[in-house]
Amino acid sequence: MSVEHTVEKTADRFDFDTREFRTALGQFATGVTVVTAQDGESGYIATTASSFNSVSMDPPLILWSIDNGARSLPAYEKAEHFVVNILAADQVGVSNHCARQQEDKFADLDFDLNAYGVPALRGCSAYFHCKTRYLYEGGDHTIIVGEVLQFEASERDGLLFHQGRYSVSDAHPVVTAAAKPEDLEEESFAANYLHYLVGRCFYQLMDKLDIMLEKQDINQDEYRVLASFSGLQDADYDTLLHYTLLATPKLLPVLDGMIERGLLQKTGNSYSLTQAAQNLLIPLMAMAKSNEADMLGTFSGEQAQQLKHMLRRAIAWTA
Ligand SMILES: Cc1cc2nc3c(=O)[nH]c(=O)nc-3n(C[C@H](O)[C@H](O)[C@H](O)COP(=O)(O)O)c2cc1C
Numbered sequence: 001m002s003v004e005h006t007v008e009k010t011a012d013r014f015d016f017d018t019r020e021f022r023t024a025l026g027q028f029a030t031g032v033t034v035v036t037a038q039d040g041e042s043g044y045i046a047t048t049a050s051s052f053n054s055v056s057m058d059p060p061l062i063l064w065s066i067d068n069g070a071r072s073l074p075a076y077e078k079a080e081h082f083v084v085n086i087l088a089a090d091q092v093g094v095s096n097h098c099a100r101q102q103e104d105k106f107a108d109l110d111f112d113l114n115a116y117g118v119p120a121l122r123g124c125s126a127y128f129h130c131k132t133r134y135l136y137e138g139g140d141h142t143i144i145v146g147e148v149l150q151f152e153a154s155e156r157d158g159l160l161f162h163q164g165r166y167s168v169s170d171a172h173p174v175v176t177a178a179a180k181p182e183d184l185e186e187e188s189f190a191a192n193y194l195h196y197l198v199g200r201c202f203y204q205l206m207d208k209l210d211i212m213l214e215k216q217d218i219n220q221d222e223y224r225v226l227a228s229f230s231g232l233q234d235a236d237y238d239t240l241l242h243y244t245l246l247a248t249p250k251l252l253p254v255l256d257g258m259i260e261r262g263l264l265q266k267t268g269n270s271y272s273l274t275q276a277a278q279n280l281l282i283p284l285m286a287m288a289k290s291n292e293a294d295m296l297g298t299f300s301g302e303q304a305q306q307l308k309h310m311l312r313r314a315i316a317w318t319a
Contacts, residue, residue, distance in 0.1 A: 022164075029162035032087045034098045035064055035144075036111075036119045037072075037079035044106050044119045045072040045079075048099035050161045051141075052084055060148040062128055065141040071101055076144060079132060081116040084146070086126040088156040089168045094121060095159065114150075125156040170300045198311075205295060212287040216280060221246060221254045222263065223284065226277060230285055234272040 014021075030050040039045045047070060055061040062084060066073055076082065087095055098105055111119040120127050130146030137143075160167040190196040206220060213223050221244070228235060228243035235243075241251055255271060258264040263277040273281065296304040 026162065026164045029160055029167065032095050032159045032161050033064065034085045034087060034094060034121060035082055036085060036121065037076055037082040038117050039075040043104060045075045046098040046105045047072055048095045055145060061133065061145055062130065062148060063143055063145045065138055065143045068140050068142060073142060077135060081118050082130050082132060082146060083114060083118045083120050084128040084130065085121045085124045087159040088123055088125040089159050091123060091159055092166050125158045126153040127151060205291060209288065209291045212291065216284060222258055225254060225258060226281055226284060227288065229273050230281060234270040236269050240271065
């Protein structure tokens with residue numbers, strides 16, 4: 001969808017819908033943190049915050065902002081130190097827990113105290129141990145800038161927040177395409193040759209499907225004919241040539257054989273499935289879909305759609 005730019009100079013004060021503003025901000029993907037600090041003598045505070053960002057390398061500064069209505073604000077304002085706990089992908093529960101106002105958030109949390117007596121939550125993907133440096137007014141939020149005294153990072157994937165919901169990161173297809181294929185030598189001609197890649201993928205998928213087809217006593221050619229009828233009542237020879245991808249000399253004997261086996265019937269130039277074949281079609285399509293899902297399971301939903309889209313384009317281009 002394209003964005004129409006209708007920006008006009010308006011009055012100095014904003015005049016737009018706050019919900020729409022929030023939605024637009026949600027287009028910016030962030031990580032999720034829980035900022036922790038000591039609350040006087042009595043206890044500890046924890047606030048889920050996605051407003052974390054880096055500020056400076058030298059000195060090492062980071063910031064986050066807290067709602068002026070948050071109960072824990074006065075304690076953060078007083079705290080000399082705080083920890084930014086960068087949540088890992090499996091810590092949605094921790095994020096929700098620390099985003100709820102409640103008496104003692106730490107009763108249900110696993111944590112260790114750092115050298116400054118501030119809790120660091122267990123299982124996070126990174127930690128920034130900070131000294132509170134500056135507080136700034138930022139409208140209805142207070143911006144807290146911390147100097148990083150120490151940090152720790154793990155290999156764990158971080159939790160993301162995007163378009164108003166939790167998310168996990170996945171490498172962009174541009175990056176994965178450039179990555180070294182696991183079982184193919186990068187330098188080999190085949191590893192970079194589209195014909196080979198498409199062909200090998202096709203044959204490997206068909207080999208897996210074959211095991212399933214054998215159970216239904218159907219061979220690959222017959223399967224291609226049956227699958228061509230999904231969504232069609234009947235089909236002529238040319239339509240079947242188009243969908244089965246079988247060469248002309250091969251298709252006719254396959255069709256004749258299927259008529260003999262009671263799977264196909266022919267009226268004039270038109271072929272249709274017998275009741276026996278129709279009964280086979282649903283389990284066969286389910287098998288084919290599970291075969292496809294096995295392979296696409298290695299991709300994210302978006303990558304899978306992109307892969308299919310690109311293949312359709314390649315097919316249209318080479319037709
Ligand atoms: C994903 C997510 C991100 C949040 N980011 C912020 C934030 O950056 N700043 C903030 O003040 N509140 C943020 N909140 C809301 C606070 O976590 C929540 O209002 C706060 O912890 C309430 O507890 P308190 O009033 O006891 O401090 C966020 C909540 C969620 C679920």
